[in-house]
Amino acid sequence: MLRRWVWSPCLLLLGAAGDSCFVHLKKPLEAPPFSAAEEAELWRLFEANVNVNGLGAVIASPGACPAQVDCCGIMDPMPYGFHWTRDASLSLLTLLERVERSTRHNDEPVSMAPSLRGWRTSDSTLPKLRSDVEKTIVAYAAWVARMHGRTRLAGNLESVQSAAEEAFVEPKWSFDGEPYRGGWCRPQTDGPALRARLLMRAAEIFPHLVNETLWPLAQKDLDWLVEHHSMESCDLWEETRDSDFLWNRVVQLAALVEGHHFATDPVLKRRYLDAAQQKGKLWPTTWRTTVQGKSS
Numbered sequence: 214m215l216r217r218w219v220w221s222p223c224l225l226l227l228g229a230a231g232d233s234c235f236v237h238l239k240k241p242l243e244a245p246p247f248s249a250a251e252e253a254e255l256w257r258l259f260e261a262n263v264n265v266n267g268l269g270a271v272i273a274s275p276g277a278c279p280a281q282v283d284c285c286g287i288m289d290p291m292p293y294g295f296h297w298t299r300d301a302s303l304s305l306l307t308l309l310e311r312v313e314r315s316t317r318h319n320d321e322p323v324s325m326a327p328s329l330r331g332w333r334t335s336d337s338t339l340p341k342l343r344s345d346v347e348k349t350i351v352a353y354a355a356w357v358a359r360m361h362g363r364t365r366l367a368g369n370l371e372s373v374q375s376a377a378e379e380a381f382v383e384p385k386w387s388f389d390g391e392p393y394r395g396g397w398c399r400p401q402t403d404g405p406a407l408r409a410r411l412l413m414r415a416a417e418i419f420p421h422l423v424n425e426t427l428w429p430l431a432q433k434d435l436d437w438l439v440e441h442h443s444m445e446s447c448d449l450w451e452e453t454r455d456s457d458f459l460w461n462r463v464v465q466l467a468a469l470v471e472g473h474h475f476a477t478d479p480v481l482k483r484r485y486l487d488a489a490q491q492k493g494k495l496w497p498t499t500w501r502t503t504v505q506g507k508s509s
């Protein structure tokens with residue numbers, strides 16, 4: 214067992230927890246681990262990071278980052294003051310889940326972990342939550358439409374020849390709606406898949422926005438995905454490159470399958486299903502080789 218000799222904080226925990234950095238619970242909690250007041254505060258802070266300046270952008274970790282100051286003396290007051298393609302979709306999906314969860318009745322089956330079942334918004338705050346989240350989604354859709362409407366190429370990637378293409382592969386945006394101009398690990402191909410999934414989920418919750426706003430945008434991402442699902446990408450941690458990362462593959466497959474179910478046009482239905490099947494077929498050999506290669 215080589216890992217005993219490698220020094221890292223994770224390994225200190227390994228001894229206590231068994232096989233990972235996470236300390237597992239013996240069984241699910243009976244009740245939420247936070248008070249209602251703490252939960253409300255958490256959501257208040259969360260919602261302060263969406264629809265930045267009313268422009269639909271999502272900001273991650275505004276403000277100083279003490280860990281960066283400690284480790285590297287980085288004093289930037291807003292080290293993460295950007296709109297991140299991946300983070301924006303995941304954060305807004307979390308908000309949509311909150312609306313969905315609050316709408317369900319107690320006796321309906323829920324797919325979330327049992328420990329979270331107590332998390333419900335009270336009936337009196339639900340209409341406000343719904344309308345706030347709807348506003349956020351409408352603003353976000355406008356932000357995405359502006360990304361697609363750009364005509365001036367930022368030119369961060371040699372292989373990308375048009376501003377329109379940058380809307381799909383750029384992971385990091387400033388709040389003027391332009392791609393971040395510094396060096397970064399590009400392209401990142403999970404963005405369109407996550408964004409399409411978010412837009413389709415939002416369309417289920419706010420069906421009156423489907424035809425005019427949400428589906429046309431989701432369709433752009435799905436159509437891009439059909440053509441580019443084998444494109445080489447940076448990984449989730451923005452360190453290495455491959456055309457077959459598990460995360461990218463899973464979210465791309467999910468988006469294509471959901472797109473197949475969501476579309477009503479039979480031609481689109483077929484196109485998304487074909488792409489999902491094509492992507493799925495690539496799985497076994499490459500994926501197994503990688504996993505076996507790393508574990509031996």
Ligand SMILES: *[C@@H]1O[C@H](CO)[C@@H](O)[C@H](O)[C@H]1NC(C)=O
Binds near residue numbers: 420421422423424
């Ligand atoms: C959206 O368009 C479809 C197909 O034209 C139509 O059947 C549906 O009623 C429309 N939905 C809304 C909410 O307008």
